[in-house]
Amino acid sequence: MIGFFKPAPHKALVADDLIDPLYKRLRWQLFIGIFFGYAAYYLVRKNFALAIPDLIELGFTRGDLGVALSAISVSYGFSKFFMGAVSDRSNPRLFLSAGLILSSFTMMLMGFFPFATSSIAIMYALLFFNGWFQGMGWPPCGRTMVHWWSHKERGAVVSVWNTAHNVGGGIPPLLFLLGMYLFDDWRSAFYMPAIAALIMAVLVYVLMRDTPQSCGLPSIEQYKNDYPPDYSDKHEEEFSTKQIFLDYVLNNKLLWMIAIANVFVYLLRYGILDWSPTYLKEVKDFTLNKSSLSYFLYEWAGIPGTLLCGWMSDKVFKGNRGATGVFFMILVTIATVVFWLNPVGNPGVDMACMIIIGFLIYGPVMLIGLHALELAPKKAAGTAAGFTGLFGYLGGSVAASAVVGYTVDYFGWDGGFIVMVGGSILSVILLAIVMVMEKKKKNEEA
Numbered sequence: 536m537i538g539f540f541k542p543a544p545h546k547a548l549v550a551d552d553l554i555d556p557l558y559k560r561l562r563w564q565l566f567i568g569i570f571f572g573y574a575a576y577y578l579v580r581k582n583f584a585l586a587i588p589d590l591i592e593l594g595f596t597r598g599d600l601g602v603a604l605s606a607i608s609v610s611y612g613f614s615k616f617f618m619g620a621v622s623d624r625s626n627p628r629l630f631l632s633a634g635l636i637l638s639s640f641t642m643m644l645m646g647f648f649p650f651a652t653s654s655i656a657i658m659y660a661l662l663f664f665n666g667w668f669q670g671m672g673w674p675p676c677g678r679t680m681v682h683w684w685s686h687k688e689r690g691a692v693v694s695v696w697n698t699a700h701n702v703g704g705g706i707p708p709l710l711f712l713l714g715m716y717l718f719d720d721w722r723s724a725f726y727m728p729a730i731a732a733l734i735m736a737v738l739v740y741v742l743m744r745d746t747p748q749s750c751g752l753p754s755i756e757q758y759k760n761d762y763p764p765d766y767s768d769k770h771e772e773e774f775s776t777k778q779i780f781l782d783y784v785l786n787n788k789l790l791w792m793i794a795i796a797n798v799f800v801y802l803l804r805y806g807i808l809d810w811s812p813t814y815l816k817e818v819k820d821f822t823l824n825k826s827s828l829s830y831f832l833y834e835w836a837g838i839p840g841t842l843l844c845g846w847m848s849d850k851v852f853k854g855n856r857g858a859t860g861v862f863f864m865i866l867v868t869i870a871t872v873v874f875w876l877n878p879v880g881n882p883g884v885d886m887a888c889m890i891i892i893g894f895l896i897y898g899p900v901m902l903i904g905l906h907a908l909e910l911a912p913k914k915a916a917g918t919a920a921g922f923t924g925l926f927g928y929l930g931g932s933v934a935a936s937a938v939v940g941y942t943v944d945y946f947g948w949d950g951g952f953i954v955m956v957g958g959s960i961l962s963v964i965l966l967a968i969v970m971v972m973e974k975k976k977k978n979e980e981a
């Protein structure tokens with residue numbers, strides 16, 4: 536498999552006067568590839584949720600469907616890490632398109648063959664595979680960004696790219712509505728996003744390239760004269776899987792810290808996302824339309840919030856990702872407390888809180904990914920980001936579904952919010968420790 540995906544060979548350097556225009560053109564081309572490519576991954580990430588009401592009518596219970604849905608988080612968490620290691624040794628042009636094709640085929644199977652949705656076991660297995668294929672999305676995008684944008688540019692580029700998942704995440708309900716209009720078939724919740732994702736996979740293949748050197752260009756560090764502090768020529772060689780895991784990921788204390796912080800950041804991200812419709816309906820008397828609007832605004836408020844966070848991280852906090860994370864997590868914790876304690880009868884405040892939480896939470900989500908990319912040499916960057924994803928999904932996302940759900944069952948909504956707010960406070964503490972550790976490391980290097 537790695538043979539099929541193997542990195543593109545380096546080419547002889549193009550003439551000096553061609554370097555700048557070619558770099559500029561390819562950076563735009565690649566950015567479009569990874570932006571729309573990753574947005575397309577989200578078309579076929581959570582579209583199963585849209586089919587749940589019809590599956591309930593077929594006789595499945597909410598609990599069983601919830602278990603099937605959790606398969607995606609579990610396998611995605613593992614895959615983002617392990618496929619991250621494969622991706623670090625693969626050509627993103629093939630890797631990114633292959634994952635998208637496999638994921639959309641899985642969703643087509645569920646849409647076109649009733650057998651594929653005939654039991655929870657079959658759905659669990661297919662969603663597990665889908666989560667695995669989904670794990671082939673983030674790492675090749677990360678590999679592309681660290682190879683084509685230099686250290687100083689990354690805050691901006693990663694934060695803009697990171698809005699792709701908010702863009703993609705909002706589209707499946709629209710495709711589903713179109714499918715219902717055209718075919719009057721609830722299974723279009725599966726195949727409409729899958730067809731769109733398949734078309735996008737072709738675009739990704741056309742647009743994507745591997746490293747600058749594979750296009751006859753110098754490394755980005757040389758082109759921008761922007762070298763990370765510990766840079767050496769070794770950073771241009773592909774690493775073995777053992778080197779990636781043992782030398783650059785598992786022995787990296789800072790990476791461990793941000794990965795653990797990511798558990799609590801994802802607990803809040805998915806805790807609010809998964810439970811706000813129920814909370815707003817049961818506690819705040821929201822209608823379905825109003826809670827759906829809040830959900831949509833939560834996702835899309837993440838777009839300006841992420842951009843502001845990336846800008847502040849580079850310009851205000853001068854590249855200190857830990858400090859920026861602390862700042863945003865403190866604010867989002869306050870907004871969550873207001874959301875929790877706001878008495879019934881103030882829907883404007885609840886709606887505003889949803890928007891503010893969405894605006895603030897996706898910045899730290901992005902920062903942890905960006906920070907992970909920066910904590911490892913570029914040939915191990917996908918695995919490093921995948922490592923934080925492993926913790927975010929297996930710890931945070933699964934806990935957001937299960938721990939928050941059971942806590943609310945046993946201790947009411949106050950209990951659920953105490954778990955989420957407590958987690959946010961822990962993430963602030965962990966990110967503050969990261970900030971101190973990084974400062975110490977910088978002082979030692981100076």
Ligand SMILES: O=P(O)(O)OC[C@H](O)CO
Nearest residue numbers: 673697700900901904924
């Ligand atoms: O939750 P993920 O793995 O789709 O990642 C979302 C953001 O891109 C994190 O940087």
